[in-house]
Amino acid sequence: MAKISSTDLLEQLKWRYAVKEFDSTKKIPSELVSALEDSLVLTPSSFGLQPWKFFIIEDQGIKDQLPAISWNQPQPKDCSHMVALAIKRNFAEADVARFIDCLAASRGVTVESLEGYKGFAGGFVAQGVSEGWIEHWSTHQVYIAIGQLMSSAALLGIDACPMEGIQADKYDEVLGLDGTEYHVVLGCALGYRSENDKYATMNKARFPKEEIVERR
Numbered sequence: 001m002a003k004i005s006s007t008d009l010l011e012q013l014k015w016r017y018a019v020k021e022f023d024s025t026k027k028i029p030s031e032l033v034s035a036l037e038d039s040l041v042l043t044p045s046s047f048g049l050q051p052w053k054f055f056i057i058e059d060q061g062i063k064d065q066l067p068a069i070s071w072n073q074p075q076p077k078d079c080s081h082m083v084a085l086a087i088k089r090n091f092a093e094a095d096v097a098r099f100i101d102c103l104a105a106s107r108g109v110t111v112e113s114l115e116g117y118k119g120f121a122g123g124f125v126a127q128g129v130s131e132g133w134i135e136h137w138s139t140h141q142v143y144i145a146i147g148q149l150m151s152s153a154a155l156l157g158i159d160a161c162p163m164e165g166i167q168a169d170k171y172d173e174v175l176g177l178d179g180t181e182y183h184v185v186l187g188c189a190l191g192y193r194s195e196n197d198k199y200a201t202m203n204k205a206r207f208p209k210e211e212i213v214e215r216r
């Protein structure tokens with residue numbers, strides 16, 4: 001039994017668009033912010049390893065600094081909450097071990113019983129470190145999180161703008177992440193659309209379903 005009708009789902013997905021102009025007077029209620037934070041926590045990741053951290057920026061003083069390091073886009077300043085999605089730098093086998101501890105505790109099993117899984121996931125991560133693609137892999141995982149965040153927001157009637165147009169290194173600086181384990185790779189502004197945002201009523205530009213979806 002579907003929890004939501006396909007009509008309602010598609011209505012919300014069509015209602016969603018990448019907001020260019022937020023109404024800076026409207027704030028997301030705290031319980032909804034909390035639900036969106038939980039949706040980030042619930043994001044699936046490869047092997048379940050969660051190589052990330054999410055910074056939820058509500059402080060106007062911080063938000064005001066962001067357009068200058070976001071290609072002068074106003075959304076980070078005018079939105080209610082700006083999310084900076086970060087990867088964990090130098091993700092390595094120790095992080096796999098930490099996850100295995102979490103998995104064992106969550107499932108009520110011993111760490112020893114997960115040795116096979118640990119070896120498999122650890123081998124994957126070790127290969128990524130030695131071949132230099134581990135940060136790309138971590139970044140891919142963060143993109144799953146932003147997808148989940150945007151869809152969750154849409155279902156809650158909250159607007160969003162995913163933002164690659166940010167100077168990630170400068171975001172690190174503003175958030176005090178230099179020299180820490182985390183590095184921002186992507187942003188997502190959350191809040192409520194301005195009545196003046198002409199993008200809200202523009203038709204979606206998508207290739208025909210027959211061209212991009214094929215049943216076999």
Ligand SMILES: Cc1cc2nc3c(=O)[nH]c(=O)nc-3n(C[C@H](O)[C@H](O)[C@H](O)COP(=O)(O)O)c2cc1C
Binds near residue numbers: 016163166
């Ligand atoms: C990963 C990603 C990064 C994006 N970065 C920006 C951005 O920096 N600024 C912006 O205004 N829109 C950004 N967009 C929005 C896209 O341009 C938009 O999603 C696309 O044109 C489709 O339009 P729609 O989301 O309104 O349906 C981004 C979208 C994605 C998925």
